[in-house]
Amino acid sequence: MPKAAVCTAVGAPVEIMDVDLASPKAGEIRVQLGASGVCHSDLSVTNGTLPVALPVVLGHEGAGTITELGEGVDNLAVGDHIVISWVPQCGACFFCERDQGELCESGSAAAMSGGLLDMTPRFSRDGLPVFQMAASGTFTEETVIPAIGAVKIDKDFPMADAALIGCGVLTGFGAAVNTASIRKGDSVVVIGCGGVGLNTIQGAKYAGAERIIAVDMVEGKLNTAKIFGATDTINASDGDAVGKVFELTGGRGADVAFEVIGLGATIEQAFQMTRRGGQAIIVGVPSFDVTLTLMPAMDLLVQEKQIRGCWYGGSNVHTDVPKLARLYQEGTLLLDELISARITLDQVNDALANMSSGEIARSVIEYK
Ligand code: PAD
């Protein structure tokens, strides 16, 4: 009976409780979690920004060891170390065949359902279902996930770093490398320098951006952004972040602007900061009632501006996770620097509260 952090009601503290975990069905695997990062999307479930079926085992940024295989799983073995993908990717549907695995037909339906590919969870309590956030649920000692949501990594790869790849790194780095079309020498602005935005900054650097402008309201975050490759920083609390971006980009605006917070106002700012012919990429997850007002339609044509959503960094997890793991092993990708605190499952409420205060890049739960 694994111990899990469960959101039982919006606005209530997360409860640590024992839950029942059923055996893996065909095509599923049981995983002993090694580590799980705490992402803003977890906080968004607890405060209702991201509505999901409750009660739910939170967490979707995890890595662990396979302890049991369901029927028909022949590409993985007990003892394998894996990164968990919160969009399981089948590799065979309309989207996967077009290299848009983040939109996988069965995987994305599962991710939104609170269950696995058959839309039902493996957790329960007193005979009632306890749902799994994003086809995973990683704030728990043990979970069951679809085998197509597992990507094998080396056994000596540190679990905490592996966990971070599972959401923040795939999403942030992928936004810059997969979704945006950054060219060598480009100017880029990243609004929001948390666990995801810092990875967008290092992704933009990797893609060849020359000027990388980090925008946040917390000075400590802006200092961390410099470690990840920011060349300029703007503290948004000082006002007129848009004007400052124009000053830094020859009065034109940035080639690519990323919003990595999830607020209507900052999404609109990202669009304003984008130059004519440039791209605004929306990564932050806003609440469902946010609607955008961008510009008169005629200006959109004349200015040739693009705005694009970015889900899970446009990642094909089966190729991107090994690539990111290799970049870390080569010393190109920073992961250790993302870990502000190593905590136990019991400390998850503190980690969620600290996220709101803004000083933490990532808290990582480590399981014994
Ligand atoms: P985080 O809380 O670690 O970082 C958010 C950052 O934004 C913090 O550094 C804040 O200080 C900063 N911030 C807040 N308000 C403002 C403001 N008005 N102006 C400037 N800076 C501000 O979050 P995170 O990095 O874990 O996640 C960021 C978003 O990305 C969040 O909405 C999350 O749900 C989303 C996300 N999207 C995907 C996806 O697939 N698109 C995946 C994972 C996370």
Ligand code: ZN
């Ligand atoms: Zn996440």
